[in-house]
Amino acid sequence: MNHDIDVKKVRTNCFRQSKVPGEFMLQMRVPGAVIEAKHLKAVAEICERWGNGSFHMGTRQTLDIPGVKYENIPEVNRYIKSYIEEVDVKICDCEMEADDYGYPTIGARNVMACIGNTHCIKGNVNTYELAKKIEKLVFPSHYHIKVSVAGCPNDCAKANFNDFGIMGVNKQVYDYDRCIGCGSCVDACQSHATGVLTLNKDGKIDKDVCCCVGCGECTLICPTGAWTRDPKKLYRVTLGGRTGKQSPRSGKLFMNWVTEEVVLGMFANWQKFSAWALDYKPEYLHGGHLIDRVGYKEFIKHIFEGVTFNPEAKVADDIYWAENEQRSNIHVMPLSQHKHAGPQESK
Numbered sequence: 001m002n003h004d005i006d007v008k009k010v011r012t013n014c015f016r017q018s019k020v021p022g023e024f025m026l027q028m029r030v031p032g033a034v035i036e037a038k039h040l041k042a043v044a045e046i047c048e049r050w051g052n053g054s055f056h057m058g059t060r061q062t063l064d065i066p067g068v069k070y071e072n073i074p075e076v077n078r079y080i081k082s083y084i085e086e087v088d089v090k091i092c093d094c095e096m097e098a099d100d101y102g103y104p105t106i107g108a109r110n111v112m113a114c115i116g117n118t119h120c121i122k123g124n125v126n127t128y129e130l131a132k133k134i135e136k137l138v139f140p141s142h143y144h145i146k147v148s149v150a151g152c153p154n155d156c157a158k159a160n161f162n163d164f165g166i167m168g169v170n171k172q173v174y175d176y177d178r179c180i181g182c183g184s185c186v187d188a189c190q191s192h193a194t195g196v197l198t199l200n201k202d203g204k205i206d207k208d209v210c211c212c213v214g215c216g217e218c219t220l221i222c223p224t225g226a227w228t229r230d231p232k233k234l235y236r237v238t239l240g241g242r243t244g245k246q247s248p249r250s251g252k253l254f255m256n257w258v259t260e261e262v263v264l265g266m267f268a269n270w271q272k273f274s275a276w277a278l279d280y281k282p283e284y285l286h287g288g289h290l291i292d293r294v295g296y297k298e299f300i301k302h303i304f305e306g307v308t309f310n311p312e313a314k315v316a317d318d319i320y321w322a323e324n325e326q327r328s329n330i331h332v333m334p335l336s337q338h339k340h341a342g343p344q345e346s347k
Ligand code: SF4
Pocket: 114, 115, 116, 117, 120, 121, 122, 123, 124, 150, 151, 152, 153, 154, 155, 156, 157
């Protein structure tokens, strides 16, 4: 084992230490999970020239290349300069020092996304475009934050398990005259969503707007175009979701029916908020824990600074986390050991 290895330094360049002494795994960012296919040739080249010939699809949608020897890291950093410049600087407009090689920080993790409405019929928004704009606001930075964007509340992007989980939602518009009362939307909402539609005595639709999640299943199924998507792109944002051993949890509803301007306005404050919360002394602390540390009410004072909300926007007054959920479940007794009800047989 080479004791001169500076693990911290190469980690900053997005190289993860391997169980094989002296080897590292490069994690190449793919904001929004879409890149031009030509970049895959460069990935193959790195795998074969400096890696162990294999490739791992990162769980956060990074392109992971294991088996890179410590001494080859500077060369790999030089090689990926053009990739970083094209993907992060040119496409996402991230600000980086022109003379630097390799990733400047590992802080904000790759912004994930499902394929969204460029492909998926259920998608309400273009996830990739939003992910790129978020990337610019959170990267590079030393603050650890995880963001994922889903095109609709189906949440294939597992946004619920990120510090900020963003889902495209849509206010569906109902045309009374076009509705023929077939009931298909009622069934679709019942089977695939929240069951908020009913057919009334006039053969028209009533909707419990409170529980509509804005998915668009009603619009997709309607044979007459009585339901249509409102052109206004809106988002639901969950907060504080995470994985991990200590206190994994699903995010809680934070904002609903907000515009892209609100989402981006909030992210524009993230780095400033993190610096303040850490008393201007960068420390390795997961974004969700940072919010826990200052408390939700204090967090929103900072994160919404200068943000103007659209008229439909809703924001949680408070959020009640259930930190003990996971811990109590860990100690659940197996069913086989449960005491049966009624008189117990003596042994
Ligand atoms: S989250 Fe929605 S838009 Fe994204 S892939 Fe899944 S169904 Fe499609």
